[in-house]
């Protein structure tokens with residue numbers, strides 16, 4: 001699949017915008033605030049069915065009643081996404097079909113590379129969870145559904161904990177649900193990290209040309225222990241009194257974190273800025289490979305302001321590793337390739 005045209009109406013600052021892709025790599029350059037990220041956001045929207053940074057209401061150009069994105073593919077297929085403010089309703093038009101959600105068949109994997117990803121190693125645990133959840137969610141619809149269910153159950157358990165006259169028995173059904181989904185989610189996270197680790201050091205070395213060892217780990221309440229629903233449930237039950245005082249759930253996969261290890265030490269603090277960047281670039285390549293292997297579709301790569309941030313060796317690595325993907329690159333100044 002190759003994107004040929006992108007047409008926007010009332011999408012963020014773009015009242016009207018049209019882009020024709022002549023080659024597999026498209027350059028979008030412009031001043032700060034000219035709407036570059038918004039174009040990537042629109043592409044993401046049509047490939048994944050939703051934005052990576054906001055809800056539809058915020059995307060509609062201020063004062064407008066709707067937004068519309070139309071993407072034309074090389075094979076003549078067209079996918080249109082329309083959001084109407086008054087009805088608070090989004091519709092996808094594919095061929096002559098209208099649907100509220102993007103049909104699975106038209107979902108397309110995306111590797112998004114944002115400037116903030118370069119700080120992933122030292123970012124907050126929440127940001128790292130979000131990062132890997134986005135990746136896992138693309139790998140498996142089951143994962144995103146289970147995570148959504150988990151978060152809903154967690155919210156309900158927390159609300160219950162804050163209520164008056166709560167007793168142990170009332171939390172039981174939420175505990176059972178959190179334990180079941182929590183184990184399933186943690187399993188998927190561990191398996192994903194294991195697959196990434198198989199390639200991470202090698203990929204890193206191909207970019208950085210040195211002998212460092214890179215390793216990723218899931219850390220958190222479940223680290224090291226056996227993954228078992230019964231154990232998870234007992235942990236939740238044992239903490240009931242404490243959780244009631246705290247007003248939230250103090251055990252579970254919502255407190256997971258990911259650690260980057262550099263030659264066996266915490267990378268945050270021991271690896272240099274350049275080394276950290278090579279680690280992240282390596283991670284992106286692996287994501288693209290994993291998505292392709294799992295879904296059989298070559299991901300579209302969106303590089304938002306990062307290309308010009310990288311040195312020549314890492315830029316070359318990006319071009320080489322993504323040469324079979326369709327790539328969109330934004331930058332403030334012109335980019336030499």
Ligand SMILES: Nc1ncnc2c1ncn2[C@@H]1O[C@H](COP(=O)(O)OP(=O)(O)OP(=O)(O)O)[C@@H](O)[C@H]1O
Nearest residue numbers: 012013032033034035036037038058059060061062
């Ligand atoms: N709903 C909206 N309606 C109108 N304008 C909006 C809306 N949402 C955002 N904007 C504006 O659109 C402009 C473009 O935003 P965008 O993030 O796409 O710019 P950018 O070119 O990526 O900028 P930068 O180089 O700083 O990253 C910004 O000025 C932003 O304030």
Ligand SMILES: [Mg+2]
Nearest residue numbers: 036037038305
């Ligand atoms: Mg931007």
